[in-house]
Amino acid sequence: MPSSSLKTSKSSIISKIEVFRVPPRWLFVRVETADGLVGWGESTLEGHTEAIEGAFLDLKETFTGWDADGIEDIWQHAYRSRFYRGGPVLMSALSGLDIALWDIKGKKLGVPVWQLLGGKVRDRVKVYAWVGGDHPSAVFEATKVRKEQGFTVVKMNATDSAGWIDSPALIEAAVKRVREVKSLGMDAAxxxxxxxxxxxxxxxxxxLEPELPFFIEEPLLPTQVEEFADLARAVSTPIASGERLFTRADFRPYFERRALDIAQPDVSHCGGISELRRIASMAETYDVALAPHSPLGPIALAACIQVGLAVPNFVIQEMSWQIHYNSSDADLFTYLSDPSVFSVSNGHVAAPEGPGLGIQINEALVRERAEVCFTQPPWRNATWRGEDGSLREW
Ligand SMILES: [Mg+2]
Structure with missing residues (x-):
């Protein structure tokens, strides 16, 4: 064992760390221990796959040979010991490793992760699904389908691409879409x-305020904390954000400035299960709810559900089943041996009872897809320009 790692008895030594680039746009992490345990994590950073793979060269070199039980020691070491810290790349890599270590610990002790976090405070988690794509359209028909699938809440992109100040017709159309979706008896974010x-x-x-949306997400860019705070004071609608914030440190000014009503850390970016749990507690202190962001893969969703079951301020979980980024042969359930673990009933997913993350990954399929995927260009988001040729936010 390296001298920088703490010594424990009955340790499970990390013998191998692997990453798998798989369709549609995900990066899975597999950690194996010398005593035969395997844990899965997810480090998907959409559009920046190679950067995460690069970050893992260091994590593999550093943590192979360490005790997998030392989740917090490994987290602290990965976060602090290399001088530079935070940000999407380093934190997404650490997130996947952290999730895999919680999976291993749960499997080693034969309990779900929610047991290790203090036990359940609810029996099931409320979930929502996406309707429409990057350009919102046909959301009315798509919401009918989601209702039949058992969802009670949907989320949609509010507007198409927009200029810095654009025609008011753009937002009038967005409000009309929300009104139509709500006419089906569904809540709309x-x-x-x-x-x-x-x-x-x-x-x-x-x-939009009179339509009572469930929440309004990333109304501004994550650099604009003061402007977020002004907006939160201007309307009664719950303001949500956080998918592009990393660690408690990034959330802190939002909480202190009363800029958020719903924190949306992404477990694959914010620092894994360890940091998602800590951000949830920090949010609770400011009377802010938790709705983990997760348009990603099944491992990220499983990790979010484990935390959502264990924290009091959790409100709803995003899930990517049939989201516009997925395809029929690379969807949320594709890599699961038993997809029933994510079954939606009356708008909720029941607490998984299996050990660790409570899912079983079809490893043979992951390896088969990764072999092909690695030879192809990774997923990138579109680049949008307006009528005058200037760059717009995606
Ligand atoms: Mg979002």
């Missing part, structure tokens, strides 16, 4: 993706 800027985001939030 809207995601701005930071596409609007301050002047128009305020205008949109005011116009």
């Amino acid at each position: 809207v995601d701005l993706h930071g596409r609007l800027h301050k002047g128009m985001a305020r205008q949109f939030a005011k116009l």
Whole structure:
């Protein structure tokens, strides 16, 4: 064992760390121990797959030979010992490793991760699904399908690409879509993706307010904490954000400035299960709810559900089943041996009872797909330009 690792008895020594690039756009992490345990994590950073694979060269070199039981020691070492810290790349890599270590610990002790986090505070987690694509359209028909599938809440992109200040017709159409979806008896959340800027985001939030959206997500870019706070004071709609914030440190100014009502850390970016749990507790202190972001793969969803079961301020979980980024042969259930673990009933997914993350990954399929996927260009998001040729937010 390296001298920098703590010594424990009955340790499970990390013998191998692997990453797998798999369709549609995910990066899975597999950690194996010398005593035969295997844990899975997810480090998907959409559009930056090679950067995470690069970060893992260091994590493999550093942590092979360490005690897999030392989750917090490994987290602290990965976060602090290399001088540079935080940000999407380093934190997404650490997230996948952390999730895999929690999976291993649960399997070693024969309990679900939620037991290790203090036990359940609920029996099931409320979930929502996406309707429409990057360009919102046909959300009314798509919501009918989601209702039949058992969902009670859907989320959609609010607007198409937008100029810095654009035609008010753009936001009038967005409000109309929300009204139509709600007429089906469903709750509707809207995601701005930071596409609007301050002047128009305020205008949109005011116009949408009477429709009682479930929440409004990323109404501004994550760099605009003061402007978020102004918006939160201007409307009664719950303001959500956090998929592009990493660690408690990034969330801190949002909480202190009363800028958020719903924190949306992504377990594959924010620092894994360890940090998601800590952000949830920090949010609770400020009376802020937790709705983990997860348009990603099944391992990320499983990790979110484990935390959602164990924290009091959890409200709802995003799930990527049939999201527009997935395909019929690379969807949320594709890599699971038993997809029933994520069955949606009356808008909820029941607490998994299996050890660790409570899912079983079809490893043979992961290896088969990864072999092909590695030879192909990784997924990238589209680049959008307006009518005048200028760059717009995606
Ligand atoms: Mg979002």
